[in-house]
Amino acid sequence: MLKKITVTVNGTQHVLEVEPRLLLVHMIRELLNLTGTHIGCDTTSCGACTILLDGKSVKSCTILAVQANGKSITTIEGLAPEGGPFTPLQEGFKENHGLHCGFCTPGMILRATELLAHNNNPTEEEIRWGISGNLCRCTGYNNIVKAILYAGAKMRGEALPSTEPEFV
Amino acid sequence: MIAQSFQYESPGTLAEAISMLHKYGEEAKILSGGHSLIPMMKLRLATPEWLIDINGIPGLAHIKKEGAVIKIGALTTEAEIEHSDLLKKHFPLFADVTKLIADPQVRNVATIGGNLAHGDAANDHPAVMLALNATVIATGSGGERSIPIDEFFHGFYMTALQHGEILTEIQIPVPPAGTGSAYHKLERKVGDYATAGVAVQLTLDSKGVCKAAGIGLTNVNPIPLRASRSEKALTGKPITDKTIAEAAKYAAEDCSPSSDLRGSEEYKRAMVAVLVKRMINKAAERARG
Numbered sequence: 001m002l003k004k005i006t007v008t009v010n011g012t013q014h015v016l017e018v019e020p021r022l023l024l025v026h027m028i029r030e031l032l033n034l035t036g037t038h039i040g041c042d043t044t045s046c047g048a049c050t051i052l053l054d055g056k057s058v059k060s061c062t063i064l065a066v067q068a069n070g071k072s073i074t075t076i077e078g079l080a081p082e083g084g085p086f087t088p089l090q091e092g093f094k095e096n097h098g099l100h101c102g103f104c105t106p107g108m109i110l111r112a113t114e115l116l117a118h119n120n121n122p123t124e125e126e127i128r129w130g131i132s133g134n135l136c137r138c139t140g141y142n143n144i145v146k147a148i149l150y151a152g153a154k155m156r157g158e159a160l161p162s163t164e165p166e167f168v
Numbered sequence: 169m170i171a172q173s174f175q176y177e178s179p180g181t182l183a184e185a186i187s188m189l190h191k192y193g194e195e196a197k198i199l200s201g202g203h204s205l206i207p208m209m210k211l212r213l214a215t216p217e218w219l220i221d222i223n224g225i226p227g228l229a230h231i232k233k234e235g236a237v238i239k240i241g242a243l244t245t246e247a248e249i250e251h252s253d254l255l256k257k258h259f260p261l262f263a264d265v266t267k268l269i270a271d272p273q274v275r276n277v278a279t280i281g282g283n284l285a286h287g288d289a290a291n292d293h294p295a296v297m298l299a300l301n302a303t304v305i306a307t308g309s310g311g312e313r314s315i316p317i318d319e320f321f322h323g324f325y326m327t328a329l330q331h332g333e334i335l336t337e338i339q340i341p342v343p344p345a346g347t348g349s350a351y352h353k354l355e356r357k358v359g360d361y362a363t364a365g366v367a368v369q370l371t372l373d374s375k376g377v378c379k380a381a382g383i384g385l386t387n388v389n390p391i392p393l394r395a396s397r398s399e400k401a402l403t404g405k406p407i408t409d410k411t412i413a414e415a416a417k418y419a420a421e422d423c424s425p426s427s428d429l430r431g432s433e434e435y436k437r438a439m440v441a442v443l444v445k446r447m448i449n450k451a452a453e454r455a456r457g
């Protein structure tokens with residue numbers, strides 16, 4: 001039996017009829033064509049499907065679309081308007097080579113968005129724990145950590161750290 | 169991976185949820201955070217025909233102190249527990265344990281009620297609740313009943329909850345002054361279940377004599393295990409290297425781990441002994457303030 005749900009995605013309200021077993025990530029990618037949210041492991045491990053649900057970072061491969069009824073969703077497409085300007089995190093990832101293949105990047109950025117919303121001055125250790133639910137198979141994480149430190153400095157209005165990339 | 173088809177209901181009151189559970193019978197399952205249930209449904213290890221989502225029911229997500237009891241609502245998330253000042257004040261082990269449960273995104277969704285109701289000895293809160301002497305409150309068509317934590321876990325995925333009962337609250341006695349607690353688990357990587365985990369709560373008097381001890385073990389027994397002989401080895405005695413060694417030895421003997429990808433039985437028993445020792449020391453240090 002189909003269920004009628006109302007969700008606000010990146011500021012736009014959608015009324016959808018969905019099967020209860022439809023996963024949120026499939027709703028986002030296949031019904032709304034927002035393919036920036038990736039499916040990596042499909043087992044709640046890798047974090048590629050991370051989105052913000054009412055401001056909280058969650059793994060959308062393990063949430064049913066019906067559970068998002070009445071809620072507000074932010075995906076990577078909703079962070080900055082087409083053509084910019086970027087959010088501090090997006091700029092940080094670009095400036096610091098925080099991505100290679102880019103597959104983990106949307107999830108990383110959304111996870112870090114919540115992290116910095118709670119604390120825009122995290123230590124390196126807090127950042128590493130903070131992104132412990134997101135796997136990256138290219139960068140070795142160092143430049144991702146630098147990107148998040150850069151975004152924090154930008155949000156605090158402080159001098160930006162060096163963006164010399166670290167090759168590993 | 170896609171779950172088998174099912175029907176979905178999201179009742180707005182406990183009474184409505186309970187009557188749905190009775191109406192749909194054994195084919196209905198309660199949905200809280202869904203972070204144990206949905207992965208099992210995707211793998212088709214669970215194939216419920218009905219999901220009763222209790223997240224729309226008000227009054228099930230709270231952390232409050234009432235008299236000498238701390239009450240935690242079943243829908244309280246790991247993230248809410250992690251950041252609760254009330255819990256930090258009375259039970260330092262919650263900061264230890266939440267940090268080791270899954271990852272930040274999972275902790276935003278997974279609930280304490282689901283963690284206990286799942287009845288899995290690999291989960292971390294069962295051992296914590298044994299150490300803290302918690303009571304589980306279940307609500308069914310006949311009203312509320314209290315289940316002491318020692319009577320709650322019955323077997324693999326089996327608890328004292330009857331069909332039609334919803335775990336609504338966890339109650340933990342506020343410990344007296346001179347109490348400290350600690351939790352640690354050995355894990356291969358972030359998000360892994362414990363190779364072995366140990367929760368300890370100790371109350372010491374002004375002379376350093378142990379007045380009360382609670383020790384729970386994670387994932388080294390078919391059901392979450394209270395290390396009773398270890399508790400007795402400490403109670404009424406000063407915490408010394410000798411009593412600690414005795415408690416560690418008993419816990420390693422009394423658990424019943426199985427050899428698997430996380431390690432051999434022998435290795436797990438050895439790790440239980442190490443962790444019991446470390447957690448007693450840490451809890452005692454915290455008890456001394």
Ligand SMILES: Cc1cc2nc3c(=O)[nH]c(=O)nc-3n(C[C@H](O)[C@H](O)[C@H](O)COP(=O)(O)OP(=O)(O)OC[C@H]3O[C@@H](n4cnc5c(N)ncnc54)[C@H](O)[C@@H]3O)c2cc1C
Binds near residue numbers: 043281282284333
């Ligand atoms: C990647 C990953 C890593 C994890 N790592 C850990 C870990 O290290 N340690 C750990 O402890 N856990 C871990 N978990 C499990 C996580 O904490 C679970 O979410 C939790 O065990 C179940 O809570 P839930 O709210 O998601 O319950 P659900 O999945 O909604 O429910 C679990 C079961 O309990 C029943 N149930 C739920 N709520 C109630 C209730 N109120 N009354 C009666 N029955 C109920 C359901 O019907 C179902 O059978 C991990 C999960 C994932 C996905």
